[in-house]
Amino acid sequence: MNDLSARLQAIRDRISAAADRCGRDPAAIDLLAVSKTFPVEMIREAVEAGQLLFGENKVQEVLAKAPQLPANVAWHLIGHLQSNKVRKILPLVQCIHSIDSLDLARQVDRIAAELGLFPKVFLEVNLASESTKHGFSPEALRSSLEPLYAFKRLEVQGLMCIPPYDADPTQSRPYFIRLCQLRDELEQLGGAPLPQLSMGMSHDFEIAIEEGATIVRVGSALFGERTYLNAA
Numbered sequence: 199m200n201d202l203s204a205r206l207q208a209i210r211d212r213i214s215a216a217a218d219r220c221g222r223d224p225a226a227i228d229l230l231a232v233s234k235t236f237p238v239e240m241i242r243e244a245v246e247a248g249q250l251l252f253g254e255n256k257v258q259e260v261l262a263k264a265p266q267l268p269a270n271v272a273w274h275l276i277g278h279l280q281s282n283k284v285r286k287i288l289p290l291v292q293c294i295h296s297i298d299s300l301d302l303a304r305q306v307d308r309i310a311a312e313l314g315l316f317p318k319v320f321l322e323v324n325l326a327s328e329s330t331k332h333g334f335s336p337e338a339l340r341s342s343l344e345p346l347y348a349f350k351r352l353e354v355q356g357l358m359c360i361p362p363y364d365a366d367p368t369q370s371r372p373y374f375i376r377l378c379q380l381r382d383e384l385e386q387l388g389g390a391p392l393p394q395l396s397m398g399m400s401h402d403f404e405i406a407i408e409e410g411a412t413i414v415r416v417g418s419a420l421f422g423e424r425t426y427l428n429a430a
């Protein structure tokens with residue numbers, strides 16, 4: 199067994215163990231392998247080891263990588279999406295985790311209609327009001343729910359967050375709890391289910407699972423440390 203397939207198995211085992219600890223079904227938790235900055239060869243190895251769900255944060259990188267990989271690979275966009283790139287990315291991704299404004303939602307809805315698509319989306323929430331991060335504030339999301347649900351092309355799956363980084367992963371727990379509570383509140387308010395929570399990364403995915411994550415976004419724990427050629 200090569201390194202990557204061993205690391206993949208180790209992460210799957212940790213997902214199952216975390217689910218077992220809190221009485222959840224491990225099959226209800228998807229692993230999104232975050233392959234940003236890593237070469238197609240490594241993604242191919244992961245595909246051969248049975249991983250078919252990959253996350254990228256840049257449109258250009260999906261455009262470059264997707265055509266080189268089998269068609270049964272599913273791509274999720276997890277990084278901020280500029281409205282002038284919506285038309286390019288929509289046909290290539292199955293899901294966008296980073297719908298971070300009403301304007302972007304409107305644009306995705308409009309172009310999806312033109313292209314005949316129904317993209318799955320997550321609404322990104324900036325829980326700590328960090329100026330360096332994108333996302334709706336909880337208040338903005340409450341008041342945007344009605345217009346968001348009027349966009350008939352968007353299949354809203356649920357909420358996504360990226361807590362402030364802290365070397366101690368337990369510091370993420372209060373944010374995961376808040377995202378889950380906000381989800382419950384918005385389900386009441388909007389009268390529509392928001393079944394999915396996209397939360398948890400390499401250092402804190404087990405805690406995210408304990409707090410209800412349905413999809414964890416794991417990069418470096420799987421592929422190794424990233425080196426950025428240009429400051430990203």
Ligand SMILES: *Cc1c(COP(=O)(O)O)cnc(C)c1O
Pocket residue numbers: 232234255276277360399400401415416417418419
């Ligand atoms: C890079 C990235 C990840 C994965 O981060 P790791 O710490 O490498 O697991 C998850 N989510 C988003 C939005 C990212 O940009």
